[in-house]
Amino acid sequence: MLGKERALAICHEALNLSAADQTEVCLQINDIHLSRYANNSIHQNILEANISLRVKAVIGQKIGMASTNQLDSAAIAATVARAYEIARLQAPNPEFKSLPAPQPISAVPSFYEATASITPEAKALAVGVITDLAAQNGLWAAGAYSTSVGETAIVNSLGLAAYQPVTSASLTAVLMGDGCSGYAARTSRDINKIDPAAVAEEAVNTCLLNRNQLSLEPGKYTVILKSYAAAEMLSYLGRLGFSAMNYQDGQSFVSGKLGEQVLGPNITIWDDATNPAGMPTAFDAEGVPKQRLLLVENGIARAVAYDTISAGKEPGKVSTGHAPRGMTNNLFLAPGNSSLTEMITSTERGLLVTRFHYVRTMSPLPVLITGMTRDGLFLIEDGEIKGAVKNLRFNQSVVEALNKVRMIGNTPSTHGAATCPPLKIEGFTFTGQATH
Amino acid sequence: MRELTRLALEKAQLAGASYADIRIIKSKEETINVRRGNVQAVNSSESHGFGIRVLYDGAWGFASSAKVDADSVLRIAEQAVQIAKASALVKREEVELSPAPSVQGYYATKVKQDPFAVKLEDKISLLLEADRRLQLDDSIRVTTAGMKSFFEHKVFANTEGSYVVQDLTHCGAGMSAVAAEHGQVEKRSYPGQFGGDYAAQGYEFIEELDLPSQAERVAQEAKALLTAPSCPPGKQTIILEGSQLALQIHESCGHPIELDRVMGEEAGYAGTSFLTPEKLGKFQYGSNIVNITADATIPGALGTFGWDDEGVAAQRTPIVRDGVFVGYLSSRQHAHKLGLTSSGAMRAISWNKIPLVRMTNVNLEPGDWTLEEIIKDTKAGLYLDLNKSFSIDDLRLNFQFGTEVAWEIKDGEIGRMLKNPVYTGITPEFWQSCDAISGKGKGEWKVWGIPNCGKGEPGQPCWVGHGAAPARFRNVRMV
Numbered sequence: 001m002l003g004k005e006r007a008l009a010i011c012h013e014a015l016n017l018s019a020a021d022q023t024e025v026c027l028q029i030n031d032i033h034l035s036r037y038a039n040n041s042i043h044q045n046i047l048e049a050n051i052s053l054r055v056k057a058v059i060g061q062k063i064g065m066a067s068t069n070q071l072d073s074a075a076i077a078a079t080v081a082r083a084y085e086i087a088r089l090q091a092p093n094p095e096f097k098s099l100p101a102p103q104p105i106s107a108v109p110s111f112y113e114a115t116a117s118i119t120p121e122a123k124a125l126a127v128g129v130i131t132d133l134a135a136q137n138g139l140w141a142a143g144a145y146s147t148s149v150g151e152t153a154i155v156n157s158l159g160l161a162a163y164q165p166v167t168s169a170s171l172t173a174v175l176m177g178d179g180c181s182g183y184a185a186r187t188s189r190d191i192n193k194i195d196p197a198a199v200a201e202e203a204v205n206t207c208l209l210n211r212n213q214l215s216l217e218p219g220k221y222t223v224i225l226k227s228y229a230a231a232e233m234l235s236y237l238g239r240l241g242f243s244a245m246n247y248q249d250g251q252s253f254v255s256g257k258l259g260e261q262v263l264g265p266n267i268t269i270w271d272d273a274t275n276p277a278g279m280p281t282a283f284d285a286e287g288v289p290k291q292r293l294l295l296v297e298n299g300i301a302r303a304v305a306y307d308t309i310s311a312g313k314e315p316g317k318v319s320t321g322h323a324p325r326g327m328t329n330n331l332f333l334a335p336g337n338s339s340l341t342e343m344i345t346s347t348e349r350g351l352l353v354t355r356f357h358y359v360r361t362m363s364p365l366p367v368l369i370t371g372m373t374r375d376g377l378f379l380i381e382d383g384e385i386k387g388a389v390k391n392l393r394f395n396q397s398v399v400e401a402l403n404k405v406r407m408i409g410n411t412p413s414t415h416g417a418a419t420c421p422p423l424k425i426e427g428f429t430f431t432g433q434a435t436h
Numbered sequence: 437m438r439e440l441t442r443l444a445l446e447k448a449q450l451a452g453a454s455y456a457d458i459r460i461i462k463s464k465e466e467t468i469n470v471r472r473g474n475v476q477a478v479n480s481s482e483s484h485g486f487g488i489r490v491l492y493d494g495a496w497g498f499a500s501s502a503k504v505d506a507d508s509v510l511r512i513a514e515q516a517v518q519i520a521k522a523s524a525l526v527k528r529e530e531v532e533l534s535p536a537p538s539v540q541g542y543y544a545t546k547v548k549q550d551p552f553a554v555k556l557e558d559k560i561s562l563l564l565e566a567d568r569r570l571q572l573d574d575s576i577r578v579t580t581a582g583m584k585s586f587f588e589h590k591v592f593a594n595t596e597g598s599y600v601v602q603d604l605t606h607c608g609a610g611m612s613a614v615a616a617e618h619g620q621v622e623k624r625s626y627p628g629q630f631g632g633d634y635a636a637q638g639y640e641f642i643e644e645l646d647l648p649s650q651a652e653r654v655a656q657e658a659k660a661l662l663t664a665p666s667c668p669p670g671k672q673t674i675i676l677e678g679s680q681l682a683l684q685i686h687e688s689c690g691h692p693i694e695l696d697r698v699m700g701e702e703a704g705y706a707g708t709s710f711l712t713p714e715k716l717g718k719f720q721y722g723s724n725i726v727n728i729t730a731d732a733t734i735p736g737a738l739g740t741f742g743w744d745d746e747g748v749a750a751q752r753t754p755i756v757r758d759g760v761f762v763g764y765l766s767s768r769q770h771a772h773k774l775g776l777t778s779s780g781a782m783r784a785i786s787w788n789k790i791p792l793v794r795m796t797n798v799n800l801e802p803g804d805w806t807l808e809e810i811i812k813d814t815k816a817g818l819y820l821d822l823n824k825s826f827s828i829d830d831l832r833l834n835f836q837f838g839t840e841v842a843w844e845i846k847d848g849e850i851g852r853m854l855k856n857p858v859y860t861g862i863t864p865e866f867w868q869s870c871d872a873i874s875g876k877g878k879g880e881w882k883v884w885g886i887p888n889c890g891k892g893e894p895g896q897p898c899w900v901g902h903g904a905a906p907a908r909f910r911n912v913r914m915v
Contacts, residue, residue, distance in 0.1 A: 032894055037526065038701045045523040047499040047515060048788045048894060049485065056477075067481040069502045079482075086478045089556045091564060093474040120522035128526045142704035144893050174704045249578050250616045357707070358827045362838050362858070365621050370836055372829045374707075393827075393834055393860070395915065431915055432860050434834045 001116075002029065004163045007153035010053065010071055015155050017080040020057035020087060022099045023157045024286065027071075028052045030150030030166075035123045038142040040131040042124060050150075057083035058099065061092035097312035100319055102160040105289045108273070108280035112190040115167035116149040123147070126196040130173050133200040139207055141200075143172040147191060154287035162287040167191075168279065173199050174375060175207035179436065180388065182207030183355055183375035185228065187414055189279060206354060206376045213388040215433065216379065222350035222406075223428040224343045224380070229353045230423045231415040233369070234269070234331055237398045238417060240364045242271070242295050243326030244310035244317075251364050253399045254301040262301045263402040268334040269296040271305060271322070277412075278330045278419045286323040293320050295328070299403075331418040336408025343407050343424045345383040350424075352378040352385065356394075367398035372434060393432035401425050437601075440509050441593035444488050447513035449595060453490035453520070455533065456513070457594035459745060460486040460504060461787040466552065469582040470563040473571065478556065485787040488513050492520035494530030500788040534772035536748050538597035543742025545605040546735060547638035551585035554639045559583060562647065563609075569651030570613045575659045577616040582631055583609035583642055584887065586899075598747035606738060606899055608634025608885055609642045611651065615658040622661035622855060624840055626650045628679040629823040634885030634899065637736045657841065660853055667842045667857035669915055673817035674859060675810060675908045680839055681800065682884035682902035683823045688863040689721075689728055690795040690900070692832035693755055693763070694781075694891075695770040697793070705893050707830025710863070711761060713774055721761040722867030725803055728756035730765055731903075732780060732796035738885030739798075739901035741783075745791035748780035755798065759868070767793050785896045792892050797883055799903030802875020807906045810872045812848040814908065819843040819850060820857055836860040836915065858915040866909060875905035 002010070011025040018025075029051050036044040053076065054067040064086030068079040123145045134141035146169070153163045169191040175182045184202035186194045225233065237253075246252040254262055263269075273281040273290035283289050286308055294302050307323035322328060344352065354376030362368040370393065377389045402425075409422030441458050448456035462484045469476045486509065487500035497520025499512045563581040570579035585607040593599045610632015612625035627633040627645055635641045676684060691697060692709035700708055711719070722728075732750035734740050741750050746768050755763045764774075765781035770793060784791040811819070825838035842857035843850050875881035881903060888897040 034893060035523070036701075036704065036893060038703050039528060039699070040526075041528040042523040042526045043496065043701050044790060045495075045497055045519045046790055047519060049500045049502055050788060051502045052481075054481075063475075063477050065477050065479040067479070069483045069485065082480055086480060086556065090478050090560055091475045093476065095474055120519045121525065124522040124525040131526055140700065140703075142700060144704055146893070172704055176700075176703060249614070251578070251614070251621055357830055360825045360827045362825045363621065363856070365619060370825060370827045370838075372827070372834065374830055391829065391834075393829075393836060395836075395858075432834055432836065434829050434831075435862065436829075436831060436833075 001151060001165065007151055008155060008161055008163055011153050011155040014053065014055055014076050014080050015157060017077055018057055018084060020059050020084050022058040024056040024099050025155050026054045027153045028150065030148055032146060032148045033120065034144055034146040035120065035127055036144045037127050037131060040135055040141055042127060045120060053079060055079050055083040057087040059087045061094055061096045062087045062090050063093055063096060064090060095309055095313055099156045099158055100160060100286050100288050100308050101158050103289050105162055105282050106274065108282045109276050110189055110280050110282060111165040112167050115147050115169050115189065115191040118147055118191055129196040130200040133204055134175055137204055137208065139175045139177045139204065142174045146170045156287065160287045162283045164282045169194055171196060171199050173203040175203040177207055179213060180207050180210040181375045182210055185415065210376045210388040213390045216389045218392055218430040218432055220427045220429055222347055222424065222426050224347065224350060224352045224422060224424045226354050226422050227413040227420055228355035228415050231418040231420040232356050232359055233398050233401065234333055234420045235417040236359065236361065236369050237367050238328040238331045240361060240367050242305050242328045244304045244306040245326050247304040248310060248313060252304065253365060253367055254304060258301050260301055261299050263296055263299040264405050265299040266405055266408060267296060267299050267402050270294045270332050271328040271330050272332055273330040275332065278332065278414050284321045284323040286319065288319045288321040288323065290321045329417045333420045335410050335412045335421040337410050338407045340409060340422050343409065343422060344380055344385065347380045347383060350380045351389065352380055362395065366400065368395065369398060370395045390436060391434035392430040394429060395431045396429045401428060437591045438599065440506065441591065441599065443506055444509045444513045445593060445595045447510050448488060448490045448517060451514055451517040453492050453517055455491040455595055456488060457592065458486055458488045459787055460591045461588055463588035463786065466585045468559055468563060470567045471580050472578060473567055475560055483786065487787045488516045489790060490516045490520050491531055492517050493524040495520050495523035495527050496531060497523055498790045531769055532772050533768040534777045536746065536768055536778060539743060539747050539749065540599050542601045544603040545636045547605050549639040551607040551639040552587060566611050566647035566651045569648055570611060570655045572655035572659060575615045575617050575662065576613050576655050578614040581611035581647060592743065592745060592747050594747055600743045600747055602742050604636065604741060605638060606634060606636050607639060607642055608632050608887060609645055609647060611647050611654065613655040613658040615662050617662050620662050622658055624654045624658040625822055626654045628884055629683065630886060630888055634738050634887045635736050636738050636740050661841060661855045664853045664855040667854040667914060671911050672914050673814055673908065673910050674912045675814065675817060675819045675906055677819065677821045677906050678882060678904045679884050680820055680823050681904040681907055683826060684837065685798055685800055685902045685904060686886060687826060687828045688832060688835055689755065690798040693765050694793040695764040695766040698764065699770055699773065710831045710833050715761055717762055719761040720759055720868065721756045721864055722759045723870045724759040725873055726756055726759045726867055726870055727801040728798065729753065729801060730755055730779065730796050730798045734797050734883055737797045737883040737901040738899045739796040744780045744782045745784050746778065746782045748778045751780050753779045765793050765795060783898060785898050789896050792896065794891065794898045795889060795900040797901035797903060799883065800873065800907065802881040802905050803873025803907065804876055805872045805874045806877035807874040807880055808877065810874055810906065810908050811845060811850060813872065814845045815847060817845040818857060819845055833863050835863065859912050860915050861912055866912065869910045869912065870907055871910055872908040873905060874907065881905035
């Protein structure tokens with residue numbers, strides 16, 4: 001760790017060398033410590049060192065960017081000169097108005113010493129908790145225990161100066177047996193919130209329940225998506241639907257529909273990187289403070305997310321703190337009051353989905369996505385789990401799905417870019433069958 | 437550099453490592469993106485650093501640093517051993533390596549015109565011209581054109597006496613037009629998906645793509661798709677053009693033959709493989725006209741190099757011969773477990789990443805048809821062009837691909853355009869339905885470059901290639 005003073009000093013050293021009209025300097029340092037395991041053994045164990053000093057030079061409306069991973073004065077000077085030269089040679093971008101002016105930034109709990117200081121030995125022992133439980137049950141465990149420690153500093157020639165230290169921790173477990181598999185995962189800025197024993201127990205239990213899979217014909221089913229699956233679906237809605245860039249290009253499901261009912265009246269979605277329940281971050285890639293942004297309220301489209309470029313294209317708009325490209329990486333879907341058990345017992349016939357696999361976009365406007373179910377698909381009949389089912393392929397519009405949510409869980413959890421509770425959805429479309 | 441590698445390897449051995457290797461890499465990359473007539477940004481990045489991989493007590497450790505000096509090399513070698521000691525706490529068996537000869541040498545990509553030496557103004561001008569021609573009318577809502585150039589100087593050394601130096605150059609370009617009207621969005625691209633086509637060549641490759649010459653056609657087809665009929669569901673005969681076939685090979689053959697995946701090492705992420713070792717030499721992967729090779733020696737292809745990141749020489753490996761599955765992409769560790777030697781496919785995308793078993797150029801060998809003959813021989817079917825969506829299950833069996841466009845084939849002739857074609861299948865059933873492969877005609881078979889093959893945690897988007905010529909498949913289910 002360089003610390004705030006040193007990190008900002010390096011940025012200012014670059015800033016002071018720049019002859020551009022406007023200049024932004026961003027220093028990012030991130031050391032990733034990752035223990036991957038498979039076949040009940042750690043097979044990859046790494047320290048990945050990442051450093052990037054990025055200089056954005058603006059001459060009029062011409063933008064040049066250069067970056068280096070060397071922080072000595074000669075490398076800094078060369079990078080500043082390169083960014084300026086690129087800007088000088090390139091064509092103007094009339095969409096660019098200005099770099100952001102400084103705004104007050106509130107600190108968020110983004111750094112935990114326990115995460116930063118955990119040793120490879122301690123993580124190996126935590127992985128051992130999972131592999132031991134797997135072996136006791138005659139199963140094989142695979143996954144990754146990853147921690148990272150880093151810092152981000154951004155300054156610009158308008159006086160902006162932002163700094164934050166960041167840690168993150170993530171533990172995933174895929175348990176496999178003869179014709180069955182299960183999954184569990186946790187992610188947090190604070191490693192103390194990750195309990196390897198709980199991850200192991202959840203994944204093992206799902207795996208054991210997932211034996212003796214029966215085949216089920218594809219078709220429309222009521223589904224109960226566990227948080228893993230629901231959060232992934234929500235992140236696709238965010239990626240394709242809430243970016244101002246897509247909105248302006250007519251490629252978002254809310255394009256031309258702000259103020260209109262676009263999702264079910266029981267759906268409220270916001271983005272909030274300041275919420276400690278997610279993965280808190282104080283500012284975006286341009287140094288603009290993060291804020292809570294209400295996107296959909298009771299199904300009505302309320303807003304999209306802007307960076308400075310997209311904000312500059314609409315009169316009266318300012319960045320909402322979502323650089324780059326209006327990305328919403330801290331989505332929340334408002335929890336309901338149903339337990340997972342209540343969702344199951346109230347289902348006459350349906351499928352319980354643990355998570356999705358290899359999800360991709362088929363069509364951006366309806367947020368039509370495809371993918372497979374994975375690591376636990378279960379048939380529910382008459383309010384009870386009747387048995388495991390071979391995986392199915394789905395082709396489903398997320399917009400349509402979020403118009404057919406019948407129950408919302410009361411236990412949200414964070415996975416990737418979204419914090420989402422379990423969801424019970426009617427008429428989910430499955431189109432194909434896997435062999436396992 | 438030799439002195440730094442010597443220090444690192446000696447230090448690792450002194451700390452107890454039974455094997456160690458080091459890669460010291462200096463790289464640079466330039467990206468230019470144009471969108472709707474504006475240069476979004478030009479980004480130039482440089483990176484320098486090293487990574488040390490060690491085996492201690494039969495377990496792996498890896499550490500890296502951007503500070504390339506003697507003190508850092510000694511510190512990181514020690515740290516890599518400490519990490520390996522932690523790995524050894526959770527291990528079931530000792531890692532052993534298949535034998536590999538000690539190698540010395542130098543390899544460089546053959547480049548006629550260094551892409552970094554071309555004037556930035558000229559590169560921007562080319563992209564702006566292509567983008568300008570894409571802007572057909574108001575129905576075209578988004579146009580993009582971009583290019584990327586990459587160079588790395590890589591030194592590899594290991595404790596078995598290997599020391600090789602490589603200078604690798606890659607570049608490529610592409611463009612797309614998005615038409616949107618009345619709640620519909622359609623896209624056409626050129627020359628391939630994922631930002632275009634890429635090769636281990638110089639700027640001459642980008643010039644040969646000649647983006648501006650194709651721009652108007654691309655935009656017209658994007659616009660025409662808005663009013664084209666939807667592709668109907670049902671069983672069909674399909675002909676896949678080269679770049680879509682390249683992705684089909686990538687997902688349903690390239691990934692499942694990675695031996696580390698086969699042995700479960702990617703199970704915690706993207707999954708494993710149906711091509712398990714007992715199938716080697718026996719399993720009918722495709723019809724008897726299907727021949728697939730992994731070949732890292734094809735001049736100019738994106739997955740071509742001199743040595744992999746274990747110092748194993750680039751080679752050509754049969755994967756499917758006359759339809760039968762016969763080979764894997766492998767590393768020294770994974771080949772050893774099958775009593776084989778490495779196929780030279782262990783690659784990392786930068787100095788701070790560990791090498792994984794990666795695709796090189798995995799190619800469907802050319803057949804004895806021309807594309808024209810295949811079309812003439814097809815009474816009813818679809819010609820599918822350029823990928824739009826892709827997904828495959830965690831055994832690499834159930835797949836679904838969408839393409840940008842389908843052209844109807846009736847009585848041996850190409851007919852009307854259809855939108856949103858999506859086909860699905862099970863990998864061996866699909867390849868066993870292949871009954872005609874082109875490549876006899878001039879220029880039909882070529883190696884397509886995919887610059888972002890995903891694998892590993894943290895992700896390593898790798899440069900790989902796929903040789904392909906259009907081929908026909910029977911009884912494929914359109915969704």
